[in-house]
Amino acid sequence: MIELQDVFKKYPNGVTAINGIDVRINQGEFVYVVGPSGAGKSTFIKMMYREEVPTSGTITMNGVNLAKLKNTKVPIFRRNLGVVFQDFKLLPMKTVYENVAFALEVIEAQPKFIKKRVMEVLDLVNLKHKAKMLPTELSGGEQQRVSIARSIVNSPKVVIADEPTGNLDPETSWEIMNIFEEINNRGTTIVMATHNREIVNTIKHRVIAIESGKIARDEQRGDYGYEN
Amino acid sequence: MKIRTLGRHARESFKSIGRNGWMTFASVSAVTVTLILVGVFFVIMMNLNKVAQTIEEDVQIRVHIDVAANEEDQQKLKGEIEKISEVQSVKFSSKEQELEELIKSMGEDGQAFKLFEQDNPLNDVFIVKTKNPQDTMKAAKDIGKLEYVTKAVYGKGTVEKLFNFIEASRNVGIVLIAGLFFTAIFLISNTIKITIIARRREIKIMRLVGATNNFIRWPFFLEGLWLGILGAILPIILIAIAYYNAYDYLAPKLVGNFIQILPYDPFIYQVSGLLILMGALIGVWGSVMSVRKFLKV
Numbered sequence: 001m002i003e004l005q006d007v008f009k010k011y012p013n014g015v016t017a018i019n020g021i022d023v024r025i026n027q028g029e030f031v032y033v034v035g036p037s038g039a040g041k042s043t044f045i046k047m048m049y050r051e052e053v054p055t056s057g058t059i060t061m062n063g064v065n066l067a068k069l070k071n072t073k074v075p076i077f078r079r080n081l082g083v084v085f086q087d088f089k090l091l092p093m094k095t096v097y098e099n100v101a102f103a104l105e106v107i108e109a110q111p112k113f114i115k116k117r118v119m120e121v122l123d124l125v126n127l128k129h130k131a132k133m134l135p136t137e138l139s140g141g142e143q144q145r146v147s148i149a150r151s152i153v154n155s156p157k158v159v160i161a162d163e164p165t166g167n168l169d170p171e172t173s174w175e176i177m178n179i180f181e182e183i184n185n186r187g188t189t190i191v192m193a194t195h196n197r198e199i200v201n202t203i204k205h206r207v208i209a210i211e212s213g214k215i216a217r218d219e220q221r222g223d224y225g226y227e228n
Numbered sequence: 229m230k231i232r233t234l235g236r237h238a239r240e241s242f243k244s245i246g247r248n249g250w251m252t253f254a255s256v257s258a259v260t261v262t263l264i265l266v267g268v269f270f271v272i273m274m275n276l277n278k279v280a281q282t283i284e285e286d287v288q289i290r291v292h293i294d295v296a297a298n299e300e301d302q303q304k305l306k307g308e309i310e311k312i313s314e315v316q317s318v319k320f321s322s323k324e325q326e327l328e329e330l331i332k333s334m335g336e337d338g339q340a341f342k343l344f345e346q347d348n349p350l351n352d353v354f355i356v357k358t359k360n361p362q363d364t365m366k367a368a369k370d371i372g373k374l375e376y377v378t379k380a381v382y383g384k385g386t387v388e389k390l391f392n393f394i395e396a397s398r399n400v401g402i403v404l405i406a407g408l409f410f411t412a413i414f415l416i417s418n419t420i421k422i423t424i425i426a427r428r429r430e431i432k433i434m435r436l437v438g439a440t441n442n443f444i445r446w447p448f449f450l451e452g453l454w455l456g457i458l459g460a461i462l463p464i465i466l467i468a469i470a471y472y473n474a475y476d477y478l479a480p481k482l483v484g485n486f487i488q489i490l491p492y493d494p495f496i497y498q499v500s501g502l503l504i505l506m507g508a509l510i511g512v513w514g515s516v517m518s519v520r521k522f523l524k525v
Contacts, residue, residue: 049436072441079438089433093247106439108233150437 001027002048002158002189007057009043009213017043018054019213025191027157030184032200033193034224035210041193044210045162048191049083050074062157079107082151082159082188086166088143090135090150096122097131100150107154121149125179141172148179152188159183161192165199177203200224234446241450251423252455258419259459259511262412263503267467269408271499273401275489280394282488284361287390289368289382291354297376305376306354312370314363315356323350351378362391412506417514420452424518431522441523448519449512456511457504464500471496 002025009018017040025031035041046052047059050066059066064077090099097118104114122128125145135143144164151159161180165173177199184190194200200207200223207222208215217225245252291309293302302320309318321329327348331338344350358367364382371380424431434444475492482488 051436075435075438075440075443077438078436083436089429089436091430091433093244093430102434102439103437105233105236106434106437106443108230111232154438 001025001060001062002191003058003060004047005058005060007047007054007059009040009047009052010055017213018047021057021210021213021215023208023215023218025189027189028184028187030180030190030205031192032205032207032222032224033191033210034195034200034207034226035216036226039210040213041210042162043213045160045191045193048158048160049081050077075106079103079154080156080158082148082154082156084144084147084151084159084161084164086163088135088140088147088167090143090146092135095132095134096127096138096146099135099146100153103150103153117153118149121153124152124182125149139172140168141175144168144172144176145179148176148183152183156188158189158191161190161194163193163195165194165196170198173199197224197226229442229446233443237446238450240447241454244447244451245454248423248427251426255419255423255455255511256459258415259456259507260462262408262415263460263463263507264466266405266408266412266506267463267499267503269405270502271467271471273405274495274499276397276401278490279487280398283390284394287361287364287382287387289356289358289364289371289380291356291371291380292351292378293353294376294378295351297352301376302352305374308374309354309356309371312367314358314360314367314370316359317357319355321353321355323348323352326350326353356380409506413510413513417510417517420455420511420514421518424448424515424522428522431519435523444523445516445519448515452511452513452515453508454511455515456507456509458507459511460503460507464503467499467503468496471499 002023004021004023007018007021008016010016019040021044033041033044043052047054047066048061050069054067057067061077062080066077069077091102094102100118100121101114104117109117119128119131122131125148127142127145127149130138130142135146138146144167148159148164151161159180164180165176168176173196180190180192181203204221206220207217207224209217209222209225291305293305297305306318306320309315327341327344327350330350331341334341356367356371358364364387368380368382371377431444472492475489478489479491
């Protein structure tokens with residue numbers, strides 16, 4: 001479960017990105033976070049994986065208050081969370097297999113388990129046959145699938161996705177969405193910031209719209225609601 | 229940390245050296261060039277030091293004994309000289325031995341002095357060595373005051389100048405080596421820093437996936453260590469070969485001369501050890517310092 005209570009975020013340059021947000025996301029939900037550019041979506045997402053810390057208020061995720069989490073504890077917290085980015089953030093010098101395995105190596109998992117689990121998730125994203133390739137040898141869609149595989153290899157309860165289809169063509173975007181659907185069907189909470197009107201309007205889920213740092217709309221099975 | 233994880237870090241560091249080919253080349257080259265400079269300079273300094281030491285040890289006081297002194301007086305004088313705290317050894321050399329030495333040292337021209345063998349004008353002499361070469365002047369002054377000493381000669385002026393010169397060149401050498409060492413650290417750590425800056429994205433991603441700072445640091449630490457050691461190999465080979473040849477060429481020519489160079493074995497092994505240690509230290513230091521910058525959340 002994720003809960004934000006009275007969250008404010010003001011950057012040192014004086015910009016207030018989040019201006020008082022209260023929201024609760026239950027385990028197993030699929031939530032779209034939408035809104036115009038500069039509305040505060042990115043800050044909202046970054047606070048969820050503790051890249052940013054709120055100026056005031058509390059963010060509780062899986063029982064951990066992120067506002068008070070010490071820097072040294074951040075890596076441990078992130079191990080129970082999957083994060084997917086628009087620009088994939090893969091390690092360019094590591095193969096597909098190594099990129100995914102890395103998330104398990106950091107928790108010092110058994111080598112046998114790593115091998116089995118990595119092949120499982122690569123199978124899920126349909127990239128088992130490309131395990132030995134480098135990210136640069138893959139298409140954008142394939143790279144995003146590697147990134148998704150990495151985010152779920154630890155079997156996290158929550159996956160945060162920041163514009164995961166932003167760099168992809170429409171056809172590939174649907175493929176990626178199908179994978180997220182499957183992950184969600186297995187009980188994982190998904191919080192996804194997106195600008196993709198068609199996806200939000202077609203695959204219906206809860207929509208939280210952020211404008212000027214506040215929640216403008218929070219609807220179950222909502223629409224995108226903007227002209228793009 | 230589990231041994232398995234340490235093995236993983238070691239494998240990662242080797243892979244990274246291979247995958248970052250050009251950066252590895254740049255870092256290793258920087259280490260190589262600087263260590264060649266440090267190594268050559270160190271070899272020269274150590275040998276100069278050895279020469280200086282030999283010269284210092286060669287400094288002695290020649291105490292001319294009054295002709296009026298009989299054997300008993302001479303024994304008494306010897307005892308008094310030995311009592312001076314700076315004195316290490318006192319050796320007697322008779323006026324006949326002195327003349328012989330003189331004739332020998334003058335070569336062909338020395339034959340002319342043979343005439344004096346009948347009526348030797350030289351004095352018997354005590355050859356005095358001090359424990360510390362720097363104390364020669366003081367000891368000579370004290371000896372000069374004793375009874376039956378006509379004069380105590382030690383190359384006044386020349387010895388002082390020599391000691392000043394040796395002292396100055398040692399100090400300059402230490403300053404230069406220290407300067408070179410810090411330049412090396414600066415140069416190498418900067419090169420390594422550049423290679424790590426190029427990989428800051430990598431470090432950021434590792435953090436996002438949940439790697440602790442230590443987990444990220446270890447492969448970089450080992451990579452720095454390998455880079456430093458790799459960079460030390462070429463300087464060691466070059467210096468060993470060059471020194472071997474120089475020693476082979478110079479040592480026979482210097483036999484019997486007071487200038488001696490340090491023998492190949494064990495000196496070159498000491499230099500090699502020093503260069504490997506320096507390479508490793510600089511490599512590790514450079515990479516650890518550079519990674520540290522990117523490990524702040």
